[in-house]
Amino acid sequence: MDLFLHYLSLPYLLQGIWFTLAVTGLGLAGGLILGLILAGMQLSRFKILSIFARAYTVIFRGTPLILQMVFAYDALPHIGITLSAIGAAGLALAANEAPFIAEMLRAGVLGVDRGQIAAGQALGMPPGMLILRIIAPQALRDMVPALGNETVSALKNSSLASVISVQELTLRSTQLASSTFDFFSIFFASGLIYLGLTTTVSIVQLFVERSLDLDRAKRPSIWRNFLPWRLGEGSAPPTAGQSADAVDGNAVADPSAPATGRSNTTPRVDRAKRAATLESNDVAVEVKELRKSYANQPVLDGLDLTVRFGEVVALLGPSGSGKSTLLRCINHLENWESGSVRVAGRRLDVSDSGRALTPREIANERASVGVGMVFQHFNLFAHLTALENIAGPLRWIHSMSRQDAERRARMLLDRVGLSHRADALPRHMSGGQQQRVAIARALAPYPSVLLLDEPTSALDPELVSEVLDVIRQLAVEDGLTMIIATHQIRFADEVADRVAFLNGGSIIEQGPAHEVLTNPRHALTQRFLSIMEADKAPRRSA
């Protein structure tokens, strides 16, 4: 026991910890960098990169670390690369850890809901911002346990560096045992030191997990502000141009659009008058001859659609008729084969000179043109509160100051009746509440057009009305330009100026909402409407 304590406190052994940590640190840091590159290559669009990454993984995951260490130490000098022993051990460990870390990263990234990425794109986030603000925070959170495991494993694997003369714990223990013959006391002592190190890693891991646990983090701890995706978020004072007054507003609808009440009780004459006014408004969205197919199956078949500022258009039609695809094309979340889409006179696919835009340029165009999008499955950013879902994109994409963004977000939450849920996470809200936050998020940057893709289809029946009420209010009070894909016939009748009936990727009938819905001319429209008849039955809450 005395000997054990003697060796446990022997400076020679304790100093060996430094070498163990140095090799582990180099291995993990290098492995993280290499792993990031590998994961990037594997997720890349370019096949040659992913093939290279796979070959690397096969080699370095498939050979023993001890061989890799000897190789880095003894073989590299023959080609002129002479690393120090610690350097060689660190390199070998990094090369060995990289494929494992890359797999964790890849799983973490793929684990982030695709819908959130689409929502980020729709808001105008360029790829880099999507990774930093949306993917990384969620992926890393999921990866912490695996990273903890990997750290412990790297720490233990660093003992193999003893074969290439790194003076780490294991080498020092064996040398000491050879010279003193106190075999067991020494190895129990070094075993306990290893246990101390790995236990520390486990404690750090638990601490990090707790800190990142969204359900616990009521008060953000100070160090969270140093996380990479939070750096650089200044809390600049509000600028003159973004004062409360300016923020207060609503959508950029044409001021001539009637801002007063319109409901299903609106007299016909008003509707006719409104239709005439809209007729004279500028074109907000112009879709011409749009064609797109999935695997030779046409989804959009030469579709034409013109929507004027202030107009509310409902897209009706059976599932698979192309409603969602049309909306996604308008926002350029999808590519198409031929035809053109202009929003407020601008194209989102090619530059003025006819060059195809990069994903980054498309994102910037989306943000500056202002196309908001509301998705069937809400697609709120799961790691952000309701308030941050709205305020975050305003700061990141539109460089709004922290105060202004928060003020705008709170104002919008108030409008959709959710001020009391500002600090709630999406998973703690009902579907209806989530969709209302999503609508507020889409409205926040003052879009010129709002696209709603079956906004109530994923909701329980009793939650549908709260969302429809919000949308109705936007149409009536704000005169917002909206294109709504929906199955709610009755709602379309109340809110839309015009309905367009899609079938097989083109519009087979369109016209003033009430007219088409009550007196369809096309046989397919008639059949569809009669099937949906049940929905037209009066419902008290709608």
Added chain:
Amino acid sequence: MHQRFLSKYRTWGSSSAWRSAAGLFAAIFFVGFWAPMSASAAPAGCAALQAKYPAWKGKTLVNAINPHTPGYEAIDPNDPTKYVGFDIDLGEQIGECLGFKVSYKAVTFSALLTTLASGQADIVISDIYATEERAKAADFIRYSKVFDGVLVAKGNPKKINGINLSMCGAAAAENTGYVEVPLIQALVEQCKAAGKPEPTIQLYDNNANCIQAILAGRADTYVNDVNTVDQAVKANPDALEKAIAVTIPYSVGIAVPKDKPEFRDAVLAAMVEIHKSGIQAELLKKWGLDPNNLEEPSILSVK
């Protein structure tokens, strides 16, 4: 530490070294008080050698060692940051003579020559036996005879009396890359021919593990440098004993890179000075090694 390794390999053959094991052991414990041998004046001829071979003067050369052989090269139990032993002192003496300082790199025995060949070390003085086979990887300056001891459990239950038919059916613990390995392997055929069971070999990567194999009852014998064996017995007098000492037909050598003949010649010249001046004999005495180990320095170099 390099030196220790070398001497391990060498000492297989020389029986006189065993007698001095106790002295060696004592030396290890008192080494802290001893001034390094290099403090004693370098032989007179060294000044001329430094003039003739100026390339290494003022440099620090890396000596690769396998520091698991107390008496030759091991860490100092009183100050584990230092390496001590006959080979260590010898390396310091050569450095003193040629004007260079020595730093150490601890590797496994089987990695000694690889480390040298890759340029990670400049010289290997670690009780390594200079064999023709090894001389394909490095040039050697031979300087000591080899005496081995046969370590067995107390009472020698298998009645082993050398690297001979008495080892048939026994399990021998050995260090990876040691010259004793092929000697024991050669017994396989002999045992078969005699109608006896074959010996088996367990390979470990250091001295301590080989000794533990006998203590744990996994191995019956461990053949190595006689001083190493004596020290193991001294550390575990109730569990171990030395069955016998044997000579093996090798010399211990200092390994230097094959592509540096000038350095090889300089080290040989320095060894000749150290040998002539009696410093080598003095070192053997200091570490309790058998004076019969002394051998005229010579070069082993094969194409």
